[in-house]
Amino acid sequence: MNRRVLWIVCAGVAVALLLAWLLFFRSGRMTPVEEDLPATIAPTPTPAPKQQVVLLFPGRDGLLHPELRQVSLPKESDTRIQVLVEELLAGPTSGLAPVIPYSAELRAVFVGQNNQAYIDLTGPPEPLDGSMTELMLTYGLVNTILLNTEVTAVQLLFDGSQRPTLTGHLDLSRPLVLNKRFISGP
Amino acid sequence: MRRTVVFILVFAVASVVVCVAQGLPPTLEFRHQGLRIEADTLRDRVEMAPIMSLLGGEMTFSASAGVWALSLGENLIQIAPDRRLILVNGELVEAQDPPMTSPTGVAVTLAFLDRHILATFGFHLETFTGGYSIVPGVRFGDTVSIRPITADFGATTTLVLALSRAVSVSVEEIPEGGLAILFENASPQIDAPTPLRSRRVRSLTAGSGRLDVDLAIDVGLLSWNILTNPDRIVLEFGRVPPTPTPAPVRVVEYSGPAPIVIDPGHGGDDTGAIGAPGQMEKDLTLTIARRLTQALRARGYTVRLTRNSDIERALTDRTALANRLEARLFISLHANSSTISSVRGAETYYMSLDDRASDAAAQSTADLENRASGGSSATGSPLDLILWDMAQSEVLNESSRLALAVQGRLNALLNLRDRGVKQAPFVVLTGATMPAVLVEVGFLSNKAERDRLLSPDHQQRLADAIALGIGDFLGGS
Known part of the structure; x- marks a missing residue:
């Protein structure tokens, strides 16, 4: 190989190595502990078995009605809640009404050490009204999560914030526990 | 040919310089217990991953929930990029500057790092030229969050002030009525202030280093204690004998049959x-x-x-x-x-x-x-x-x-x-x-x-x- 060409290739490789070093290894230069402690643990998706879950949707009688569905349900509480909320957001399949009367998205799920879950949803684009709307939305979510997971209470957040109430009735400032009064009897 | 080689090399070096100047941010040095680390900064935020490594903590990500968990000892902080709300040991806290996604996970402002992360882990930041030392102890004079709970019993009222951390306080009764809780090197801040539902405790007002408690007429302090696990101040109020000085005149809003x-x-x-x-x-x-x-x-x-x-x-x-x-x-x-x-x-x-x-x-x-x-x-x-x-x-x-x-x-x-x-x-x-x-x-x-x-x-x-x-x-x- 021509010596000059070899020179150019070497220079190119050197520049590439320098760039790679600058881009990927410049941060976190702490030699004593850096090799022992991984900076992050990459999420490893684990296949979850399908299970039957109970989803609650409002019916014409103004009560929550169960809809059974087979879904892949992970073991971890936060991912389990995420699956359940996504199923609720996808809507009912049996003629019931949607739990959330607007096109909502799940922003984040927190599960605290005390086993209380915090569900952060996008807020309604227009103000909602009626205690019925508020009760069905709140307990459709809260009861569904509590019936299918091991969390003990659920607090709803909207657009990343706590809201004292959604339509001016229900106290949403604190985590709520299971309320069977709004679930239709057999 | 030599000119071509020189040209290519100059071009390559110039490219690297441009890359460094435009794309790569400066770093900040952090020191802790004899170790040092450099962490990249992104605009006004600093990478969390190297700092957690320096502290010997863990940092994991839940992809489905979109939440990073930072843990050290028994403390757990859960943060999500672009979200102001964070979960600190199970308590929801609202931060000023939300974390942001970064190449190694998540980056936070120095204020966020100091107030929410290091304070939870029992540390605080101290500056030196070119960086920060992470030293043990919560910074004095920082805010202490207070969540008040009142319970009216038959003849007494218990006021529990749940604290975000341990503090030293003293209590002084105010001659005009009520009392002041004086905080040593801490600024009290009431979480989500809402009207108190008590017949004896009318209001709480947080000021610089003090919390004023307004009480109903003829109600006084019976006892108070600082308790731990969780950190809290417990005060008990009840009817006190009338003092020789005349009670302040208060306007009676309504007097008649109960409506x-x-x-x-x-x-x-x-x-x-x-x-x-x-x-x-x-x-x-x-x-x-x-x-x-x-x-x-x-x-x-x-x-x-x-x-x-x-x-x-x-x-x-x-x-x-x-x-x-x-x-x-x-x-x-x-x-x-x-x-x-x-x-x-x-x-x-x-x-x-x-x-x-x-x-x-x-x-x-x-x-x-x-x-x-x-x-x-x-x-x-x-x-x-x-x-x-x-x-x-x-x-x-x-x-x-x-x-x-x-x-x-x-x-x-x-x-x-x-x-x-x-x-x-x-x-x-x-x-x-x-x-x-x-x-x-x-x-x-x-x-x-x-x-x-x-x-x-x-x-x-x-x-x-x-x-x-x-x-x-x-x-x-």
Whole structure:
């Protein structure tokens, strides 16, 4: 190989190595502990078995009605809640009404050490009204999560914030526990 | 050829320099226990991963929840990029600057790092030229968050101030009334300030290094303690003997027979449900409330309205008014709405205490405080607990009876679809110290029912039915 060409290739490789070093290894230069402690643990998706879950949707009688569905349900509480909320957001399949009367998205799920879950949803684009709307939305979510997971209470957040109430009735400032009064009897 | 090689090399070096200048941020050095690390900064934020490595903590990501978990020892902080709310050891905290996604995970501002992460782990930042040392101990003078809980017992009131961290305090009684809690090197900040629901503790005001407690007339401090696990200050108030100095003159807002307080739901900018353009729940509830007032006055009752015009009133102020007036009853009037247009009928709600996790927690806290005030006995001071339970049960039982009486009359007189008596943790019923109900007179979202609700005849019959229900309850109580 021509010596000059070899020179150019070497220079190119050197520049590439320098760039790679600058881009990927410049941060976190702490030699004593850096090799022992991984900076992050990459999420490893684990296949979850399908299970039957109970989803609650409002019916014409103004009560929550169960809809059974087979879904892949992970073991971890936060991912389990995420699956359940996504199923609720996808809507009912049996003629019931949607739990959330607007096109909502799940922003984040927190599960605290005390086993209380915090569900952060996008807020309604227009103000909602009626205690019925508020009760069905709140307990459709809260009861569904509590019936299918091991969390003990659920607090709803909207657009990343706590809201004292959604339509001016229900106290949403604190985590709520299971309320069977709004679930239709057999 | 040599020129070509030189040109390529110069071009490559220049490219690298441009890359460094434009794309790569500067680094900050952090030191901790003899170790040092450099962390990249992104705009005004610093990478968390190297700092967690330096501290010997763990940082994991839940892809589905979109949440990073930072843990050190028994402390756990959960943060999500672009979210102000973070979960610190199970407590929700609102931060000023949200974290942002970064090449190695998540980056936070130095203020966020110091106040929320390092403070939780028991450290704080100290500067040196070119970087920061992470040193043990929470920074003095930092904010301490306070979550107040009050519980009125028979003759005493317990005020629990749940603290975000341990503090040193002293308590001074103010000659004009009330007392000041003085914090040593800490600034108290009340979390989500809401009116206190106590007959003896009127308000809390956080200032620089102090928290002022305003007390009702003739109420004084009986005892106070600092307790740990969780960190909290517990104060007990009760009636104190009159002092030789004259008590401050206070305006008595109302003196007469205990009134029935009627609360027309919503008002002002809060329209409530809207049946059709111009048909708003706030107007309907005010109209029915005025008719109900007349109907009750005709029966010899004293009545007060929480609002008598189209004004906005905080939900907690409505119940607070009833408590301040020591009302006989509290009736909140509403009209409902549903996305399912066929839903119709009237329903009456009373308070549900067991739906809120914090009520159970508050009860546990009251239990804990009673045990603490009762000394080392495991059973503590059962008298206050019994009084607490009795007071709560009595109000709920009476509210349940009132709800049944009102709903019964609505069903009988109006041929409405009976949606029954229900319990829910409604804000406006929270903390009421008298029988309290919320009446949903019908659905504005149902066309047939909306037409009836807007008719003056039907409104009068609704008011008469509710008045009869109230009469049934008071006559039989």
